[in-house]
Amino acid sequence: MKCPYCNDEMEKGLIQSNHEIAWLPGEKKKALTRADFYQGAVVLSELSFLKSSAVTAYICKKCEKVIIDFSDGNSDFNRR
Ligand SMILES: [Zn+2]
Known part of the structure; x- marks a missing residue:
């Protein structure tokens, strides 16, 4: 990429x-991290107590940016 x-x-x-990885809307840190508490939240990797959660991510260390492409669901290790 x-x-x-x-x-x-x-x-x-x-x-x-070791928790669900999700994008949450807004600018303030949430007391509850689970996406299903927040309208518009996007789960990037579902929680698995046995396997933890993980998502493929691409980094540019020069620009200090990270991209997670969740368009096809394959970025979530627990959906493979
Ligand atoms: Zn770059």
């Missing part, structure tokens, strides 16, 4: 957590 800022090739990796 090309970085949309500098057009260099981004490095493939992952973001892993």
Whole structure:
């Protein structure tokens, strides 16, 4: 994947957590992290107590940007 800022090739990796990984709307940190409490939230990796959660992510260390492409669901390790 090309970085949309500098057009260099981004490095493939992952973001892993022992909790659900979700994008939540708004600008303030939430008391509850589960996406189903918030309208418009997007679950990027569903929680699995056995496998934790992880999502494929691309990084550009020069621009200090990370991209998660969740368009096809394959970015979620727990959906594979
Ligand atoms: Zn870049």
